[in-house]
Structures are given as structure tokens and as C-alpha cells.
Amino acid sequence: MTIQTKEDYHEPSKWTAHLELIAAVLAGILILTAWLLGKDGSQSISITLYIVAFLIGGFAKAKEGIEETIADRQLNVEMLMVFAAIGSAVIGYWAEGAILIFIFAISGALETYTLNKSHKEISALMELQPEEAWLIQDDGSTVSVATSSLSVGSKILVKPGERVPVDGIILQGTTSIDMSAINGESVPVTKGMEDELFAGTVNISGAIQMEMTKPSSETLFQKIITLVQNAQSEKSPSQQFIEKFEGTYVKLVIFTVLVMMFLPHFLFGWDWTTTFYRAIVLLVVASPCALVASIMPATLAAVSNGAKRGILFKGGVHLEHLGALKAIAFDKTGTLTTGKPVVTDFIVREDAATSETLALLASIEAQSNHPLALAIVNYASEQGITKRVNPEIEDVPGYGIRAMLDSEEILVGNPRFVGREVSEEFHDYLLQQLSDEGKTVVFMKDAKGILAVIALKDTLRPEAVQAIKDLKQLGIQSIMLTGDNEKTAKTIAKEAGLDRYVAECLPEKKVVELKGLLSEYGEVGMVGDGINDAPALATATSGIAMGEGTDVALETADVVLMQNDLTRISYAIKVSKKMQRIVKQNVFFSVAVIAVLIISNFMQVVDLPLGVIGHEGSTILVILNGLRLLNRVQSSRRE
Structure with missing residues (x-):
């Protein structure tokens, strides 16, 4: 895996949507001016302004359509819109063609805005990724170097207020670390010697020295970035189907429009102007713009919604499955x-003192790194007990610990290790209650027999x-x-x-x-x-x-x-279910609008302006409907 830096990652510029919107608005102003001049009889100036509006408003989408057509070797929705606008102009409907370009430019700017919103989390993550670090040299001096130049084993100085540049462990110093970039937790965590640090987290209080343990390309932070990037680029099955369907559907529309240019003249007796006009209207209303925009904006918005709340989806397909x-x-x-056992019960023999027994047990367990031993030491600390002795120990893997104190043997471990000499008091309690509660039982035995019983449990x-x-x-x-x-x-x-x-x-x-x-x-x-x-x-x-x-x-x-x-x-x-509902709404709505407009065109009850508004308006509506997924999903029990 290659590390992603801000230079490597090229997200859609926020100015792209602004420029597209400015171009659309400028085209709209030119169209309005041309229409007013046309009413006053200045036809040549009016047509010139319409042509300028075509070029300004349609440049971005036409460029995109031509590039995709060349790359994919098949026509697409953008090219259908270009053909429809040119066809409208050819038959003298300059205003209608220009309005088509204007609304298409508006919907294009809205799509770019949606894409920018979906990349917002990646941009924020990139900003959190340190590009430089203080490398500690052999003579103890420090020098600022690029994070990408560091290697495993490098020793690094992290000053207060700086972000941790790489994954590693603390070699020297104690500090508080803001882990919110990694786990979303706002409360800082205290870190000391040998504790693990993650790139992107913030060193709040003390200067620390750390050793790099993972390449920059394999840090947890980098993996998070990669996960989000993959999620944004991976398409859901529904989206893949729509894109395959789009190519076939566009060819079908082109064929039908070509037939429509001739057949009605001979079949229904329409004049050539009406026949060609209706073919152009069909080209506009039959284009699947709204259908194509039904899924991707909604999917990207859902991925962004999850990323904001600490849920990383690896793609649209996984969103659908959920x-x-x-x-x-x-x-x-x-x-x-939690995966961390805690002591729930500590019972000592009647002739023994609880505090002294716990202190002895903690002294023994402090020399082991077993999870149960650590839990017992933590329990002793919580009870205000500190280590008082330093016995010699022998760790017996799978069984327990054998300790020697003043020539006396003390065993700590399971029944197979310490023996079965359990008093009736302990026997009844252990076998009946502790075992039934699913607790792990540790025995402590001295020369007189079972000295103490410790019950531990992994808590929910x-x-x-x-x-x-x-x-x-x-x-x-x-x-x-x-x-x-x-x-x-x-x-x-x-x-x-x-x-x-x-x-x-x-x-x-x-x-x-x-x-x-x-x-x-x-x-x-x-x-x-x-x-x-x-x-x-x-x-x-x-x-x-x-x-x-x-x-x-x-x-x-x-x-x-x-x-x-x-x-x-x-x-x-809930996000997945809401996304599926919105996608279904979008698909049903877009198909219904296309069907109604096509039928209305054959019945000659819808003209080009209304066809343009109906077609492009439905595209804008489905994009806006998909953007609803950027909002927090309500915790309704019916979701």
C-alpha cells in the first residue's frame, strides 16, 4: 500500500462546483437578455446571446460527455443533452435549447457539490496527517524531516501540541494524548513508557520520545484514509446495474429518435417540422439523467454520514447488505x-488479614504479564494496597505462579495447580455461585491450605x-x-x-x-x-x-x-435502510417522469420547454433527495 499525502490525493476542487454554478447563472442571465431582445425584434443579437449561453453553460457537461464517450467508446447521457440542445437550435427553438443547457448546468453543479461533500471527510483526514517529524539523531540533536522519509526504528521527538507523525511506542516521557482522530473519544488518555501511539493523534502536555514501529504506509491512520477512499470509489450493485443499463438505454433512445424523425410523417401525416420537433422533445424527455443520478449521490452521502459518526463503510455494496x-x-x-477481566470477588481464610493477603498476592502477580495477573494488581491498587514484598517467582504457563517468600512456598493458580484442598466454606461458594456466574476463579495457597479465592470476570x-x-x-x-x-x-x-x-x-x-x-x-x-x-x-x-x-x-x-x-x-x-428507501423513491420517480413525458410527447400535449423543465427538474429533485442522507438519521424505532 502506498501512503496517501495531500499532494497525492486529488479531490474535486470546491471551486469546480462554484465555477459550474457561476457559468449556469451567467448562462441564465444571457438567456433572459436574449429572450427580451427577441421580443423587441433584435433576432440576430438574440441568437448570438443564445449561442454564447450554449457555450458558457454547456461547456463543462459537453467536455465531460465527450471525454467519457471517447474513453468508454459509447454514448452517454451528457451527449444526449448536447444533441437535444443542438437539435432544438437547428429547428429554431433557441430559447428552449438554451434553457435545457441552463438547467442541465444547474444539475451538474449540484452533482459536483454532492461529490465535494462526500470527499469532505478525506480532506479533513488529510489535514490531520503530519507531513514532517522531529528525527532524533545519533548525537541526540533533532532535525525536521519529511514523515515519508522515516523508517521503522527511527526515534522521534513529539513536542506538546504537535500531532504524532507515525505509529510507535513511547521510549521516554509521559503525556496526555487526544485520540479523537482515531476513535472519536474526546477525553485525552494518559500515555507513558512502552505505551502505543497512533499517527494523527495529538500530544497535549509533555514532550515525549518515541520509536517508529510501522511504516508510514501501514499506520492505522493511513488505513482509515484508505478505507474511506475505497468506500467512495466502490460502486454498489444497483449503481453498477444502472451504469450498464445506461449504455444500452442511450443507444435505444438514439435509435428511437432517428425512427421518430421519419415514421410519424408517413404513419400519422405529421408535417416535417412537427415530426422533427417531436423527435427532439423525445430526445430530451427520454434521457435517463434522473435515473442515473438516483443512486450515486445517495450512496456517497450515506458513506459520508457514517464517516462523520465513526462508521467506515468499505463501499456501497456493503451499505446495501447491511x-x-x-x-x-x-x-x-x-x-x-471489554476484553479486560476485573476482580469481582476476593475472599480470604478466616485466620488471615484481607489487606495483608491482597498485598502479598499483588506482589506476586506484579511480576507476571498475564491478563488475570494485571487485573489483580489493578484491583489491589484500587483498594489502596501497595506492594510490600518482593518474592521470587516461577511462572508455570497454563497453570499459575509458584512463589517463594521466607522459605515458604505460595501457589497462585487454578485448582489443578494448587490442589483440591478447599475448605467447605470455599467449596460451596466457588462451585455453586462463582462458577454459575461464569467467573474465572484463581486460588492462592500457603502451607496451611487455601489462603484466598479470587474471582474475575470479563465485563460487558x-x-x-x-x-x-x-x-x-x-x-x-x-x-x-x-x-x-x-x-x-x-x-x-x-x-x-x-x-x-x-x-x-x-x-x-x-x-x-x-x-x-x-x-x-x-x-x-x-x-x-x-x-x-x-x-x-x-x-x-x-x-x-x-x-x-x-x-x-x-x-x-x-x-x-x-x-x-x-x-x-x-x-x-438505519442509514442503509434509509438509503435503500431513498434509492427506490428516486428510481420510481425518475422512471415515472420519463414514462409520463414520453407518452405526453406522442400525444402532443407537452412542448419542448415543459419537457426540459420536467426532465431536468426531476434530475435535480432526485439529487436533492439523495442529499438528505447527509443529515443524521433519526433514531425512530420504525427505521
Whole structure:
């Protein structure tokens, strides 16, 4: 992957829409002036002004149409409009042809505006991407260099108020980091030695030294930019169908217009002027401008809507799929839960002091980097307990820790490691209550027997229950696929309000289960964050990854929740459903307008001016209807 810089990325200029709009307005003024002069009898000056209005108002669209025709080797909607305007002028309808160009220019400016809005998030991201960094040289001095010139292992100084230029770890210093560019969280996070930093985040307080751990092209920030770019360029199945249909339809219109120029004269006895006039009207009203504009503006607006709220769609196809989901499967650890166990119960033997026992336990666990050990140390800190001793330890992988203190052996770990000598008091409590609650139990044993029992549990994300409720209100079933045991899975499923769960799922079993769900429901989503979730994410109709998940999960998923907020799933589905409704409205409306105008033309009840207004007006309306997706989707329970 090549790193994208502001120089590499060429977004539609904001001035393009302004220039197109200015050209359209100027053309409108010329048309009005020409019409007034024509009423006074100044025909030659009037026609000259109409020609100037043609050139000014129609230049942008004519240029676009000619370039696309040459590139694709087939006619398009823009060329139909050019032919219609020229045809109107040929038969003496200068005003009608000019009005056609004027309204077509207005709709073109509106389309450019829509495209600019859809690229706004990319522009904002580009501005957040630092282009220079302070490289720390071998002699300790610093020099400003281009970020793109840095390599993995480079040591960098980040001053207060500056953006972190690359992904890496802190080597020296402590500071507060504004992570909002990455996860949308406005509250700064304290970072110290060995903590990970991401490019694009802001160093708020202290000067820090960091080491670059990833190439600039592979930073999380760059991946976000790439995701949004791909989403804007990838077309939905509906859009692809419309574009294929457009080429065939344009050829059909051209053929029909050519037939219309001759057949009615012989078949219905129309004079040649009427026959040619009606053929030109048909060329105008039958053009599929509104139909072509029914989908892309709405899709781009929906992608922008999601990006503003921390939801990255990887393309229109994934937007369409979300709205069709009937069920969603969730991974547990790191998805429904925080992935960080916390101590829920700490019970000591009757002859032991709680604070002293906890201090000893924390002293032992502080020398391990196991997640459960870290949770116990954090718990001790929260209780105001500090380490008092420094025992020698031996880490026994898969079982626990063996510690030696004053020639006394202390074991901390699971029952297989510490033995089964559990008092009746502990036995009843552990096996009946703690185990049933799905908690992980750690035993601490000294020379007298079991000294303490520690229960830990991976807690639900704060928003998990609400997220499941929101999905139920949308009629979507929720299923948990987890590698945990039956009791833990049952407890978490009950707390979250899930419809069902499957325990002891290895990665390959998750795929099997997901295929079963696909057979049962048809359209199924999968939400995960880890490497083990990647196969299931790829198998699902829509793979949804947590933003803080692994690189593999981010690359495999179709949708990314950058703020790790599960309630965003229901919002994304609402955006998808609203987009589908708007697209259907646009397609039905545009087809209906074309049909009515074509029939009216054959019945000779619609003239060229009304045909122009009806055709181009419908195009503008469908674009404006699609732009409604830029607004926040209301949290109506009927969405």
C-alpha cells in the first residue's frame, strides 16, 4: 500500500462546483437578455446571446460527455443533452435549447457539490496527517524531516501540541494524548513508557520520545484514509446495474429518435417540422439523467454520514447488505465485553488479614504479564494496597505462579495447580455461585491450605445491552459465538439480552456456525475484533470490525466501528435502510417522469420547454433527495 499525502490525493476542487454554478447563472442571465431582445425584434443579437449561453453553460457537461464517450467508446447521457440542445437550435427553438443547457448546468453543479461533500471527510483526514517529524539523531540533536522519509526504528521527538507523525511506542516521557482522530473519544488518555501511539493523534502536555514501529504506509491512520477512499470509489450493485443499463438505454433512445424523425410523417401525416420537433422533445424527455443520478449521490452521502459518526463503510455494496440483515453474530471477548477481566470477588481464610493477603498476592502477580495477573494488581491498587514484598517467582504457563517468600512456598493458580484442598466454606461458594456466574476463579495457597479465592470476570461493554435492544427493535436476531465455556457464555448471553449463543467455538467452528446461520436467516452479519474472527468476518454477509481490533480484522471486515461503540451497528443499519428507501423513491420517480413525458410527447400535449423543465427538474429533485442522507438519521424505532 502506498501512503496517501495531500499532494497525492486529488479531490474535486470546491471551486469546480462554484465555477459550474457561476457559468449556469451567467448562462441564465444571457438567456433572459436574449429572450427580451427577441421580443423587441433584435433576432440576430438574440441568437448570438443564445449561442454564447450554449457555450458558457454547456461547456463543462459537453467536455465531460465527450471525454467519457471517447474513453468508454459509447454514448452517454451528457451527449444526449448536447444533441437535444443542438437539435432544438437547428429547428429554431433557441430559447428552449438554451434553457435545457441552463438547467442541465444547474444539475451538474449540484452533482459536483454532492461529490465535494462526500470527499469532505478525506480532506479533513488529510489535514490531520503530519507531513514532517522531529528525527532524533545519533548525537541526540533533532532535525525536521519529511514523515515519508522515516523508517521503522527511527526515534522521534513529539513536542506538546504537535500531532504524532507515525505509529510507535513511547521510549521516554509521559503525556496526555487526544485520540479523537482515531476513535472519536474526546477525553485525552494518559500515555507513558512502552505505551502505543497512533499517527494523527495529538500530544497535549509533555514532550515525549518515541520509536517508529510501522511504516508510514501501514499506520492505522493511513488505513482509515484508505478505507474511506475505497468506500467512495466502490460502486454498489444497483449503481453498477444502472451504469450498464445506461449504455444500452442511450443507444435505444438514439435509435428511437432517428425512427421518430421519419415514421410519424408517413404513419400519422405529421408535417416535417412537427415530426422533427417531436423527435427532439423525445430526445430530451427520454434521457435517463434522473435515473442515473438516483443512486450515486445517495450512496456517497450515506458513506459520508457514517464517516462523520465513526462508521467506515468499505463501499456501497456493503451499505446495501447491511439493510438486509436478519441476524447478527457477535464474538464475545473484546466485542461484547471489554476484553479486560476485573476482580469481582476476593475472599480470604478466616485466620488471615484481607489487606495483608491482597498485598502479598499483588506482589506476586506484579511480576507476571498475564491478563488475570494485571487485573489483580489493578484491583489491589484500587483498594489502596501497595506492594510490600518482593518474592521470587516461577511462572508455570497454563497453570499459575509458584512463589517463594521466607522459605515458604505460595501457589497462585487454578485448582489443578494448587490442589483440591478447599475448605467447605470455599467449596460451596466457588462451585455453586462463582462458577454459575461464569467467573474465572484463581486460588492462592500457603502451607496451611487455601489462603484466598479470587474471582474475575470479563465485563460487558457499557453499551452492549442497549445495542442488543436496538437490534431487536429493528427485528434482528442476536447470537454470540464464543470460545469460552458453557457457563461463561450463558452468563454473558443472559446479561447482554442475546437471543442465543454457541459456546466453545474455535475459529473453524465459528465459520461452520455462521454458515448454519446463513442457511437459516439468509443475510447474517458478524461482529468481531480478533485474528480468530477474521474467517467468520469474511464468511458473513456483512463483516463488522471493532476499530481497536487487529489489523487482520480491520482489513477483512466490510464495516469498521472506529469508536468501538456497538450502538453504531443499529445506526449503520438505519442509514442503509434509509438509503435503500431513498434509492427506490428516486428510481420510481425518475422512471415515472420519463414514462409520463414520453407518452405526453406522442400525444402532443407537452412542448419542448415543459419537457426540459420536467426532465431536468426531476434530475435535480432526485439529487436533492439523495442529499438528505447527509443529515443524521433519526433514531425512530420504525427505521
